[in-house]
Amino acid sequence: MGNASSILTQYDIEDVQEHSHYLYTQEEIVALYERFCQLDRNSKGYITSDEFLSIPEFSLNPLSHRLVQMVDGLNFKDFVAFLSPFSAKATAQQKIELIFKVYDTDGKGKVTFKDILEVLSSLTGSFMTQEQREQVLSKLMKEAGYDKDSSLSLEDFIKILSTPSLKMEVEVPID
Amino acid sequence: MAGMESTSAEMDLDRPNLEEYLPSDSIHGSGSPKNLHLRDLLDISPTLTEAAGAIVDDSFTRCFKSNSPEPWNWNIYLFPLWCTGVVVRYGILFPLRLLTLLFGWIIFWAGFIPAHILLKGQEKLRRKIERKLVEMMCSFFVASWTGVVKYHGPRPSMRPHQVFVANHTSMIDFIILEQMTAFAVIMQKHPGWVGFIQKTILESVGCIWFNRTESKDREVVARKLREHVQGVDNNPLLIFPEGTCVNNQYTVMFKKGAFELGCAVCPIAIKYNKIFVDAFWNSKKQSFTMHLLRLMTSWAVVCDVWYLEPQYLQPGETAIEFAERVRDMIATRAGLKKVPWDGYLKYFRPSPKLTEKKQQIFAEDVLRRLEK
Numbered sequence: 001m002g003n004a005s006s007i008l009t010q011y012d013i014e015d016v017q018e019h020s021h022y023l024y025t026q027e028e029i030v031a032l033y034e035r036f037c038q039l040d041r042n043s044k045g046y047i048t049s050d051e052f053l054s055i056p057e058f059s060l061n062p063l064s065h066r067l068v069q070m071v072d073g074l075n076f077k078d079f080v081a082f083l084s085p086f087s088a089k090a091t092a093q094q095k096i097e098l099i100f101k102v103y104d105t106d107g108k109g110k111v112t113f114k115d116i117l118e119v120l121s122s123l124t125g126s127f128m129t130q131e132q133r134e135q136v137l138s139k140l141m142k143e144a145g146y147d148k149d150s151s152l153s154l155e156d157f158i159k160i161l162s163t164p165s166l167k168m169e170v171e172v173p174i175d
Numbered sequence: 176m177a178g179m180e181s182t183s184a185e186m187d188l189d190r191p192n193l194e195e196y197l198p199s200d201s202i203h204g205s206g207s208p209k210n211l212h213l214r215d216l217l218d219i220s221p222t223l224t225e226a227a228g229a230i231v232d233d234s235f236t237r238c239f240k241s242n243s244p245e246p247w248n249w250n251i252y253l254f255p256l257w258c259t260g261v262v263v264r265y266g267i268l269f270p271l272r273l274l275t276l277l278f279g280w281i282i283f284w285a286g287f288i289p290a291h292i293l294l295k296g297q298e299k300l301r302r303k304i305e306r307k308l309v310e311m312m313c314s315f316f317v318a319s320w321t322g323v324v325k326y327h328g329p330r331p332s333m334r335p336h337q338v339f340v341a342n343h344t345s346m347i348d349f350i351i352l353e354q355m356t357a358f359a360v361i362m363q364k365h366p367g368w369v370g371f372i373q374k375t376i377l378e379s380v381g382c383i384w385f386n387r388t389e390s391k392d393r394e395v396v397a398r399k400l401r402e403h404v405q406g407v408d409n410n411p412l413l414i415f416p417e418g419t420c421v422n423n424q425y426t427v428m429f430k431k432g433a434f435e436l437g438c439a440v441c442p443i444a445i446k447y448n449k450i451f452v453d454a455f456w457n458s459k460k461q462s463f464t465m466h467l468l469r470l471m472t473s474w475a476v477v478c479d480v481w482y483l484e485p486q487y488l489q490p491g492e493t494a495i496e497f498a499e500r501v502r503d504m505i506a507t508r509a510g511l512k513k514v515p516w517d518g519y520l521k522y523f524r525p526s527p528k529l530t531e532k533k534q535q536i537f538a539e540d541v542l543r544r545l546e547k
Contacts, residue, residue: 038240055235057225057234126534160217161217170224
């Protein structure tokens with residue numbers, strides 16, 4: 001796509017659509033492009049962490065620092081691909097894959113006890129001690145049939161998180 | 176930006192309960208606590224959804240978006256018409272306006288410099304003349320954009336113990352209000368020719384300077400505000416409590432400084448008609464000079480100014496609640512939407528306390544369900 005300030009052609013839109021598994025309509029992609037250009041201050045073709053963190057609503061999210069590592073420097077195509085699990089059309093599997101990726105920061109395909117503790121620490125801050133977090137996690141993992149030292153794979157995640165109540169949808173506002 | 180985190184503590188003071196405005200889904204759904212499962216701990220989908228929602232669209236960035244109007248000149252009949260319009264605007268109107276402005280400046284300086292120097296002894300007379308000259312100069316400015324301003328409501332009178340507050344779209348707000356009444360104003364220090372004008376001309380109507388980036392500045396400014404309001408001879412003080420320019424479709428939160436001076440607060444609502452030109456000055460995207468040039472090459476600047484009824488702090492009301500009440504009046508009058516964000520978030524990060532609030536809710540929920 002090159003420079004973000006260039007106009008989006010039909011070819012570009014279809015390319016992005018394919019890359020994000022056809023989870024967004026063409027209108028939604030155009031709307032996302034407008035948003036991308038709004039966030040990308042000097043039309044560099046990508047958005048920096050600083051520019052993401054200047055969205056107050058995003059900055060105050062407890063997982064903002066983890067997410068910003070995943071979106072930092074993405075071009076528009078990858079930006080839409082990143083957001084695609086939040087489409088209403090995305091399957092539970094696609095959503096859980098994203099959740100898995102947030103836990104598995106080093107991309108080894110396995111989520112360890114330590115990885116989960118780190119995310120839990122971001123979510124609870126100073127309102128739970130490290131001991132409390134370890135205690136809760138060990139207890140719950142044992143109850144679910146997992147050993148403290150075992151690591152969870154994507155299949156485990158799918159097994160645990162696949163409930164009908166898993167809602168992870170963001171609507172793209174179309175002007 | 177250096178020093179961003181250290182100054183975020185300052186912003187707590189002006190914030191009402193943001194949680195009332197922001198959607199924070201209770202992490203575990205309905206009110207009655209159920210038993211805790213591994214699933215509940217691992218399911219970060221509500222938090223991720225909030226984050227993605229903010230990436231896709233957020234109410235803060237919307238306040239500073241200049242909505243460019245739909246291009247209407249796209250067919251064979253309208254395009255030549257538009258081209259003629261461009262020729263008229265740039266070739267005829269702009270030079271005429273520039274000349275008007277130049278003429279105005281000459282008259283202004285011809286009156287201001289002598290008055291400033293010769294009448295040094297007679298303060299009252301000098302101030303009166305300088306005030307009139309500033310009002311006149313502002314009228315010239317307004318004429319240079321073919322400004323059509325409709326004022327509604329009683330004109331401000333010069334009395335002590337009152338401040339005027341207005342919503343802020345561009346520095347031209349000040350000029351439009353100043354042509355009717357010589358206000359004293361509180362402004363951010365600017366560089367360049369604007370800074371020069373601030374130092375010389377605006378001194379004569381009475382101005383207070385602040386510097387956004389200096390945290391100690393706040394107390395000094397609060398004291399200056401108080402002193403000004405109590406002075407009998409001072410011009411009525413005009414404050415833009417938003418602290419930054421917003422796109423005239425939304426209002427950001429009012430800073431409470433203007434509302435804790437113990438005097439009457441007179442709200443002014445300003446609404447620009449976008450059909451003619453979008454008067455929003457996005458200071459990050461263009462300099463004030465470019466902004467003025469854009470105004471001078473458009474057809475007209477049309478706006479409505481409403482002087483609303485003076486408000487007083489009610490018993491039992493905090494300064495922040497007072498500020499919100501007045502903001503509500505102005506937003507309703509000018510047809511603006513309210514967002515719960517501090518305008519300074521344009522320059523600084525939000526306070527970590529907001530993140531901590533979310534962490535607290537989650538942690539307490541987990542601990543509570545654990546005990547079951």
